[in-house]
Amino acid sequence: MTSRAPVVLGLCSGTHDSAASLIVDGRLVGLVEEERLNGEKHTRAYPEHAIDWLLDRAGLVSEDVSSVAYNFSPSLYMRGVVPSLAYLAPPSSRRRALARARSFHTVYRRASERLADLAHRFPLARVSGVAHHRAHGIYAFTASGYEDAAVLIVDSLGETVTTSIAHARLHGAGLRYRPMHQITDPASLGYAYGAVTQHLGWRRGDEEGTVMALAALGDPARFRALFARAIVLTEDGFALNPRAFPLRVISSRYSRLSQDFVRMTCPPRAPDSAVESVHADLAAALQERTEQVMVHLARRARTLTGAPLLCVGGGVAMNCVSIGRIVEQAGFDEVAVPPAPGDAGTAAGAALAHHLDTSGVLASGAARRCYLGPSFPRIRLPKHPRRGLAAHTITDPTRRLAHELAAGRIVGVFQGRLEAGPRALGNRSILASPLLPDVVKRLNSTVKFRESFRPFAPVALEDKAADYFTLDQPAPFMSIASGVTELAHRTVPAVIHANGTARIQTLTRERNPFLADVLAAFAELTGVPVLINTSLNIKGKPICGTPEMALDCLAESGLDALLLETWWVDKE
Known part of the structure; x- marks a missing residue:
């Protein structure tokens, strides 16, 4: 046509x-x-x-x-x-x-x-x-559903820009997007975080979240003065000290850290070598300085725009602990991160x-939406879709899943349309009870095959979240690290990281009725309206976007079962 x-x-x-x-x-x-x-x-x-x-x-x-x-x-x-x-x-x-x-x-x-x-x-x-x-900023603002907001974009490099502040405001059917301030390379927070991530033995552009998790185990005081000199706050933003971060050349042949930086910290860590206290301390100091810079930039956005709401995008916006600091300290009424803040x-x-x-028209369909990919509602499975797997249809997926989770099983979920962004938000997820003993250890070692210090995020119904988490605004896309309440410490310590925070996903029935029903049914069985929600994948592989990928994930990991639309797939 x-x-x-x-x-x-x-x-x-x-x-x-x-x-x-x-x-x-x-x-x-x-x-x-x-x-x-x-x-x-x-x-x-x-x-x-x-x-x-x-x-x-x-x-x-x-x-x-x-x-x-x-x-x-x-x-x-x-x-x-x-x-x-x-x-x-x-x-x-x-x-x-x-x-x-x-x-x-x-x-x-x-x-x-x-x-x-x-x-x-x-x-x-x-x-x-x-x-x-501009692409980052307009998406971040449109996804927020706000009418008037400051927009802060922080990444590694967009052409020559690394950080931008704008003021966005709906105007009739359109949008006025007014750039207010830009910081250009070589001042790049994403570049600095990626450089240290690589030095610590993880893949830059992929595993910065691992470094953020490791930071909770370290003491930032050991390298605090170093990072104060290496990443310098200025009136308008920040700058990188070339004595620590040499001038960027867009080529992998050029090192991102100076020999002075290496000499004052530690030798590069091999990816398969042990993680030592010096690595945790270096991660902690990097994370602390990143939070300070992000809050400084957010306050600058507040001053420049006067807007009471803030949208944050770019790769550094995936640093949920920094976003939590912005919520607490930057003076905005509310902060939004889009479901896909990266490229x-x-x-x-x-x-x-x-x-x-x-x-002249701002297209609709992006506001507060994350389930934007393919679905497979009419899938048909054979009795044995993979060797060692058995599949059968069930009539009440919600109730079955809640009972299995309450019984201690770890289950993959493949429902509805695929999420956009790095976080599984209930449609391509691995769910587990936060009440299980050693559930974090089991998930890391036998299901996800990743570092033992990596935390797992909770999901809770929005109207129940305040009982367990101190964040006083919605967090629909699992983008903000929140403090926790005494009730959370007593009942769901598995979702609390070593720094005392949890990367909460708050859920409404309108956004995901299936997961909301599962949470409600789980609460009926256990008294706790909170579940562990992590992405349906194993380390090194993407979130499962197709039924075939989901079945492979079940077969290759320590998952107990998979709910694939109305199919329940067990290991024989």
Whole structure:
């Protein structure tokens, strides 16, 4: 068929976290991360599976796409070329200046080639790039459902920008998005956190959350003075000290930490070696400084915009402890983080921004929504879908799941539409009772196969959350670390991390009626309206986006069972 209405395809492709989104008739059809369909975590692949699903859901074909919005604007990379030559003067950066200039030109060329490739794939469409932080910001604001808010974006690098503050306000059917302040590279909080993550033996761009968890076990005092010198607060934001973080060159051949930094901390840790106290102390000091910088930036956003509400996006917004500090200390009435604050979300942001710029209308369908991917309601399974697995249909999935959880079983859940973003929010989750002895140890060692110090997040009905958690605002996307109450310490210590916080997901029946019913049924059986909710995957693999991936997860892990729509799959 041929669509006469604008059809805008938003893409993140060729860089980490490939994703696609689609706007048809002024409404967001969906947002899908390619990794959930191709099985390659943080894939850079062209998101063909995601695009195919989106077009099929809308009843369209590729020729119907009128616009393709890419999540970077290639020409903006050129702003990094000439300014890089200024670093020829200081001795600390002289050896990297020319390489830095060349690297920005190389990334400009590669991004331009991606736009040309998209123009070849969609010859009938208008193809354009959207400034990366604009894509982040418009998505973060639109997903919040707010009408007027400050927007703070903090990541590693978007063209040449690393941090931005804007004021967003709905205006009729449209949106006024007013940039207020930008911080450009080499001042990058995401770059610094990633550099230390890699030094500590984990993958930057992937396992920063592991470092955040490790920080709770360390003493920040050991390296506090070092980070105060390495990441310097300024009136307008912050700066990186090149004596600790050498001038960025966009190439993996150049180290991200100086030899002075290594000498003053510890040698690089091998990924398979033991985690020692020095590693925990280094993580703790990094995390403490990150929280201080994030609160400082949020307060700056409050001053510049005067808005009582704040939206936070970008990769650093996934640091839930920092978001918790902002909630407590930055002076906003409420803080929102979108379900996909990282680059995958900019696929939706690029589409929203392009639709706004060309039509004057802010597309609907993104506000407070996270379940934006594929569903498989009519799946059929054989009696033995995998060797050692047995499947049968059940008539009351909610009650069955609640009883199994109350009995101590750990169950994977595959229900409804796939979540967008890094957190499983009930549709592609592993659920467990927080009342089980050693449940955290069991989940880490036999189900998720990850570090023993990693915590697990709780989910609770929004109207019951205050009994267990001190956060006084909604947290629908599991984005904010909250303090806990004495009742939580007594009844559900399994969901409390070593720093005394829990990354809570607050749930309403309107957002997820199935999970809400499970929580209510579990509370009837146990007296506790809280469950452990972690993503349906094992370490190194993406959240399961297809039934086949979910069955593999059951077969390859210590999960006891899998609820796959109306199918109950057990291990024989």
